[in-house]
Amino acid sequence: MVAMKEVLPKYSPFFVSSFRLIPAGFLLVAFAASRGRPFPSGFNAWLSISLFALIDAACFQGFLAEGLEKTSAGLGSVIIDSQPLTVAVLAALLFGESIGIIGAAGLVLGVVGLVLLELPALSFDGSDFSLWGSGELWMLLAAQSMAVGTVMVRWVSKYSDPIMATGWVRFKSHFNSILLTILCYET
DSSP: OHHHHHHTTTSOHHHHHHHHHHHHHHHHHHHHHHTTOOOOOSHHHHHHHHHHIIIIIIIHHHHHHHHHTTSOHHHHHHHHTTHHHHHHHHHHHHHOOOOHHHHHHHHHHHHHHHHHHHGGGSOOOGGGOOGGGOHHHHHHHHHHHHHHHHHHHHHHTTTSOHHHHHHHHHHHHHHHHHHHHHHHSOO
């Protein structure tokens, strides 16, 4: 995140995020291929990879980069790392996983901690309040995108090898991020 923060003043957040994904995608696909893992094939495989790419990589990376423009890398890292809270709730709701009393208490403490981190950063200057101007909100959106993506892996893995799919997600996300750059920012 620190390296991204240094590059952001020169390029749009989605552009920066897209170029973080290319080397990772290449390495994962090459590794999976060297291990004999099958390439994705079929409509369902590519549809699941495309949706996974949009949520887990393009949205996550874009929200992350947008948030880094408006908050510190340290605080952003803490907020991003809160995504297991959402994963636990989604796993309980979607897959029937048990949280338990201690897990529920941990979730409550985690949410309280997030509120304490994020509320002081929001400014309520009368008519000048903008939730979208908060880097902390963008970081929270990034964490939620990553959480949804984490839960999506179970669905994606039904149609393609998870390592190969993750590599292709990085490549596809590059193109999603470039498209978002074109749509959201002047060139």
